[in-house]
Amino acid sequence: MTSPSTQTPSGAPPSPGGAGRVTEGSLVGTPKEGMIKPQLTGGDKVRATLGRMRPGIGHAVDAAFTVAVMACCLAGLRTVLFGWQWWQAAAVGVVLGLLVGHVQATYRWPIVATTALGAVLYLLLGGPLAVRDDVKWGFLPTGQTFKDLVGGPVTGWTDLLTLVPPVDARGPYLAVALFLGLVGTVLLYATARVTRSRLRLVATPFALLAVTIVIGTGQPAAQWVQGLLLALVLVGWLVARDHLDPDIGIARPGMRRPALSRVVQGALIVLVAALLGALVGPLLPGRDGESDRQVVRTGVVPGHDTSVLASPLSRYRDFTADSPTQLYERELLRVEGVPATTPMRLATLDTWDGSTWGVAGRGESRADAGRSFQQFGRRVGVLDGGNPTQVRVTVPEGGYGEGWLLTTGQVEGIEFLGSARERLEGKAWLNLSTNSVLVPPGLRPGDRYELRTELPAKGAGALPESLPVARGSMPMTGDTSFVDARIETWKGSSDDPWAQLRSIATTMREEGTYTDGAPSTGASSEAERAKIATIARNYPAGHGLGRLDRFLNSEELAGNDEQYAATLGLIGNRLGIPTRVVVGATATDDGLVRGRDVHAWVEVRLRDGSWFQLMPQTFVPSMTEQQTDTSRAPQAWDKPEVDPPPQPPPADPPPPEPVVDWSSPSTWPLWAQLLAVFVLLPLLVLALTPVVTAVRRAVRQRSGSADRRIGRSWNDLLEEARLLGVPLPAGGTRVEQARALGPRVDAVPAAMQADGLVFGEAPAHPDAVGQWHGELRRVRRRLRQATSFVTRVRATLDPRSLLSRHEDIGMHDSTTTTREAHR
Known part of the structure; x- marks a missing residue:
């Protein structure tokens, strides 16, 4: 019953001193201060949410190492993309990835939400910050920008695999670098924030490293960076994480060494x-x-079908004096930057199929093997040395209009200028082994292009007495045995293949005659037209089997550069010297290339892999002094009987098996x-x-404080029990764990004694700890006796015990306070 003095009128406010008292009509007293949470405003909620994203020192360490690891991995794109822009795109991707990964790790978003955020940032910021080729006003993305951003991850990587590296860093190729940086960083940083597993942490860098190597080139991009520096950065990251997290790893607070x-x-x-x-x-x-x-x-074999364009050698007669094309005196090309008499090629032809010389060249050491023609741009190989020269070629009005581009030396890149840029950019194809460049749309008057190349030596006007030629032949699918009779007649007495080829070339130049066939114009009567038809039938164009067989089996050789170069190329390969045919021109003093400057010559391969040029004046008869008398038909040559080429000598017997040096594992047999x-x-x-x-x-039992020694020894017992197949309760006390070992082991007294030593009022005496270790050895002995022999052997050899990291720190351990402070 309430005292009248304590009652207040209904609805009157309680007195200031009456907080917590029950008022009339009230069942609950006034809540104490702090029991009711204050109502937060919208701004307060935003600030609280953003406050969770404030990074700590551990987050900063993870972010710094993430950037270092990503830089090592993405360095593999150095031989794939050319230009500093791809580094910028990759850096933007890394920054955006850190942001997305930080948000995901802070709020633990599902993968769908994380992917959506990453996609939005990728599409909105990727244009103005990375893929800037088509943005308006420097920041506004266009439809082409979004097309590049979407097409990069979808089809851009396929272009990277089919173009001659390094590809110009622009458009969808920048999007590839941006995408790899974004996705790789999100996976790596978010994983580092939410896991303690070392294996999960290093899985992403190794996967990204594999991707950059797979889409890379045959030339390693950064061996020391990706092979050594990446490993050191990962090891340093793991060590730093162990120091920052006292609950894992080998480095504990208060310890100076593991x-x-x-x-x-x-x-x-x-x-x-x-x-x-x-x-x-x-x-x-x-x-x-x-x-x-x-x-x-x-x-990947993306090659271009060269059969859609005629071989330049087949069209050689178009550049001769009597050709209806009237190109002989016409200006075809204007060349700047090439010294006079330097050979310039239209095409290098390295295979003969019985009807024509064509291109079958495959990639060589400075690029990727396995393809014929590949698209390329301003750079071919970023690691190549030398001193490249810029050569500029212009097509005058009414000039050259074919798809084979005039080049010279070792091509290192091409850039189209002026009106040709939009029409031909990205449409140039390069054969890496022959340095022939093909543009299927063809050149037009006014087109200009700039060639980045290493100039070759000037053409030699004479054949050297000796030359270190290589051995072998180019891929010949046609039958070349018809040249054997002339080889036998002209090769001379030397057994040296180069001396034989030199003798044959000299004989062709001195005893042969020159003709371009029938004139194209000037026939005003029926008799003249019949004469022209006869000449065309007797001395036709071409370099197929029928034409070359007639050319060689005539009493007097009669033809022009096409027949002489094609025949000498076949003879060189027949002699066992890799020989190919080149159609091109030699640079002139005024830089103008006319039809009369176009010629065909051959190249032989030397032992060092380079090619020596046999210019036309070394094997083609003089055009003015050795003209063929076309008024009479060629006479058949009474060729001598020629024995078929001797069978190659039998292969040398295999050398005796070398004595194995067992002191060096690298010399052991494969089976060993x-x-x-x-x-x-x-x-x-x-x-x-x-x-x-x-x-x-033994070391764990003798180092550290008494608490640490007891905890380690007990955990060693539990580890051995697990290896022996004894189930133990998760998170149980020592007594509970001892009971789980079974009555036969009788480990409860040892567990209780351990608790007494660890949680006693004073640190355990070393003698008491030693006695406890003796009891623990007896427990371990009983534990092993309770299992079968096979189980004991398996547990003894099980290496998982070496990976145990469990420790138990007691009340008197010096690191206990520090450890709790870091939790």
Whole structure:
């Protein structure tokens, strides 16, 4: 019953001193201060939400290492993309990836929301910050910008695999770098924020590294960066994370160095890695240079069908004096930057199929093998040395209009200028082994292009007495045996292939005659037209089997550069010298190339892989002094009987098996290396496991405080129980764990004694700890006796015990306070 003095009128406010009292008609007293949370405004909620995104020192460390790892991985694009713009695009992708990854890790968004945020940032910011080719006013994306951003990840990578690297960094190719930077950073940084697993952390960098290598080139982009620096950065990251997180890793607060057992484990891992490297390294592809390096682009064959364009050698007669094209005196091209008499090619032809010389060249060392023609741009190979020269070519009015471009030397890039840029940009095809350039749309009057090249030596007007030619031949699918009779007649007495080819070339020049066939105009009567038809029938154009057979089996050779170069090319390959035919022109003093400057010559390969040019004046008869008398038909040559070429000598007997140097694993036979790697080395690891475990256990029992020694020893017992197949309660106390070991083991007294030593009022005495360790050894002995022999052997050799990281820190351990403060 309430006292009248404490009652207040209904609805009257309570007195200031009456807080917490029950008022009339009230069942609950006034809430105390702090019991009701204040109502937050919208601004307060925004500030609280953004406050969660404030990064700490651990986040900053993860972000810094993420940037370093991404830089190492993306360096693999250095040989794929050319220009600083792709570095900018990749950097933008990394920054956006850090933002998206930070948001995802902070709020734990689902993957759908994270993908949506990343896509929005990619499309909105990718244009003004990275893919800037088509933006308006410097910041406004256009439809082409969005097309490049979407097309980059979808089809841009396929273009990277089919173009001659490095590709000009623009449009969809910049989007590829941006996309890789964004996705890789999101995966790496978000994973680092939400996981303690070292394996999950390094999975993303290794996957991104594999991607950049796969879409890369046969020439390594950054061996030291991706092979060594990346590994050092990852190791440093893992160590830094261990120091920042006291609950994981080997570095604890208050400790200046890791436990000795960890050092032993690290040394063992380094030893195993060194053995694997010594044994497996010599067997891996790529050890002998880039010719063995396999990437995706080496298996892609995007080549251009050269059969749609006529071989320039087949159209050689178009440039002669009597051709109806009237190109002989016409200005075809204007060339700047090339010294006079320098050979310039329209096409290099390296195969003969019985009807025509064509192109079958495959890539060589400075680019990727496996393809014929590939599209290319302003750069071919960023790592090539030398001093490239800029050569500018212009097509005058009424000039050259074919698809074979005039080039010279080793082509390092091409850039179309003026009106030709929009029409021909991205449509140039390069054959990497012959340096022939093809533009299928063809050139037009007024077109200009700039060639980046390493100029060749000037053409030689005489044949050297000796030349270190290579051995072999170009791919010949046609029958070339019809040249054997002339070879036998002209080769001379020398057995040296170059001396024979030199003698044949000299004989062709001195004993042959020159003719371009029938004139194209001037026939005013029926008799003249009949005469022209006869001459055309007797001395036709072409360099197929029928034409060259008639050319060689005439008493007097009669033809022009087309027949002489085609025949000498076949003879060179027949002699075992790799020989190919070139159609082009030599640079003139005034820089003008007319039809009369177009010629055909041959090149022979030298032992060092270079090509020596046999210019037309060394094997083609004089055009003015050795003209053919076309009034009479060619007489058949009474060729001598020629024995078929001798069979190649039998292969040398295989050398005796070399004596194996067993002191060097790299010289072991393959079976021995495989046996050592996959059998002996695992057995060695298993054999060392009990030794390392025993050493580790002894060190853990004798180092650190009493609490730490007891905790480690107990955890060693539990680890052994798990290896023996004994189920243990997760998160149980020592007594609960001891009971789970079973009555036969009788570990409860040891567990209770351990709790007494760890949680006692004073630190445990060393003698008491020693006695407890003796009891624990007896418990371990009973534990092993309770299992079968096979189980005990398996547990003894199980290397998982070396990976145990459990520790138990008690009340009196010096790091307890510091550890709790870091949680």
